[in-house]
Amino acid sequence: MEVLGHRGSRVPGPENTVEAVDAALRAGVDGVEVDVRRSADGDLVCVHDARLSRPVGRAVIRQSTAALRAHGIPLLDEVLDAWAGRGRLICEIKNQPGQPDFDAPRERTARALVDVLRARGHTGARPGPADLDAGRGGITVSSFDWFAIEAVRDAELAVTTAFLTMPRMSVGGGLTYVQSAGHAELHAHTSAVLGSGGSHGPAAVARARAAGIRLVVWTVTGPTEARALHDAGVSGAICDDPVGVRAALTE
Template sequence: MRLSARSARPALVISLLVAGLTAPIATAAAGEKGDSGQPDVIAHRGSSGVAPENTLAAITTARAQGADSVEVDVQRTADGELVLLHDCTLERTTDVEEVFPDRESYALSDFTADELTRLDAGSWLSPEFEGEPIPTLREGIRALGPRTDLLLEVKVCEGEEGLGQAVADGLREIPGYLRRAVATDSLVVQSFDHDETREFHTELPRVPVGLLFSARPTDAELAEAATWAQQANPRYTLTDQALVDQVHALGLEINVWTVNAESDMRAAVELGVDGVITDYPQVLREILRTS
C-alpha cells in the first residue's frame, strides 16, 4: 500500500475538461510502486482460498504467505460492535440456523456481538477450522501484526446508515492504531458506497480512501474521485491499459479485484496496476518472486 512512498514527487495540479467545465484537481503522483516495482499482494478477505474468509485464520495465513496487505469487510452489529463479515446475512459462512433456529431474520445487523460469539464461522469451509469465530475489527487489526497493511472495506447493507462515521469512531478507539497507521501508510478504507466513503474521509481526512467500482468508471467519475480519494479500484475484468493509464494520470492508485487465475494475475501485473486483490496471495507472491 505505502502511499507516501509512491507519492514522493511533489503534488501535481491537473485540470480536466468534464461536461464542458474545467475542474482543478490536486493530486499526488501515482503509479509509482515500491522499490521492487511490483504491485502489492492484497489478500482478499484474508487468504480466503485456503482459510475461512474474514477470520483470524485467514488473516494470519495471509501474513505467513507474504501478503503485503489484507482486505477485509467491516459491518456493525445490533449493539454497535464492528465485526468482520462480507455477507449482509449470516447463513452462508456460519452455523447461525442451527444455533438460532427460531430467528425471523439472519441479518448480521439483527444480532448482538455476544450472540455472534456463539457462532462457528469456520466449519463451512473445512472441519479444520471448526470453532473459528467472527472477529471484531479490533481483533482483526491485532492479528495483522506490525508489518502487514490493511485494506478495510466498509460493507454497507440495506438500511444501514452512518457506517462511515462508525468505522472512523471505531478506529479512533483502538489505542495507538491510527497514529501508527497514518505514519506508516498502512491503512486504506474503501467502499462501493461512495457516500459512506466520503463520510469516513470527512471524519479522518489523513487516512487514504479508495472507491470501488463494479462497472467501468466513467471519465467524470474518475475526475471527481481524484478531487478527494486516493484509489480507484475496479473489477479486473473491466480493466485494460487505457484505464490504468487514465487512473494514474489523475494521480490515483488502482487495485484490481478479485484476481484468482494465474494468467489473470500475470496480465494484471503487466498492466502496471498498484495492487492485485486475490483469494490466493501465495500464488501471486510466487509469480512476482519468479518474474
C-alpha cells in the same frame, strides 16, 4: 504490484478471520482486505454477507456480538490486533441498498469505524501515493458507498480512502469521482481493467497515473489474471489466493 488478500485470504481461509489475516501476512503478502459490518450491539465485526447462512437468513445487524462470535465472526478489533501494522489493511465498509443494515447517508458503520481508529491512535496526516507505493500505507478504508468513504476522509485520520466500483462502472467514471473527492485509490473490478476497449488495460492505468490515483483491481482468482494485471501496470490486486499469486508472480 501489491498483492493483497481478499477477505483476509479466501484460500485456504476461512475468510474474514484472524487466522486468514495472520497466515497471509506471515506468508509475505503485501496486505489484506476485510469486510466490516455492525452487530446489533453496535460493535464492528468482519463478515461479508449481510445475512448469516446459519441460522439461515438472520441479518447480521440484528444479531448480538456474542452470537456472531459464536458463529466464528471476529470483532474488527481482533483483526486489527492480528494485523499489527504488518503491510496494508483495507477495511471495506459494507453498506449497500437492499441490505438490512443499509443506512446511507447516516453512515453509522463508517462513523463507528472512525471512532475505533481514532481510539487506536490512527490520527494525523494521511499517507500519500508515495507512501502506498513504498508499502507504508497502513490502513485504507474502501466502500461502494461514497458517503461512507467521505465520512472517513473528513475525519482527519491517518488513513487513506478508496472508492470501490461495480463491474458495470468504467475506470474512467470511477477516476472522475475519486479525483474530485480527494481519495487515494480506485478499486475497480477486473472486467473494467482487463475487458476489451480503449479505456481498458494500459490505457486505464495511464489515465489513473495521469490523475495521480492508484488503481487497485478486485477480485483476482488466479495467476493468469494476476500476470495480465501486472503487465498492465496496476498498482495492486486483491486476490482470493494471495500467497499463490505472489508465488506465481515471483516465478
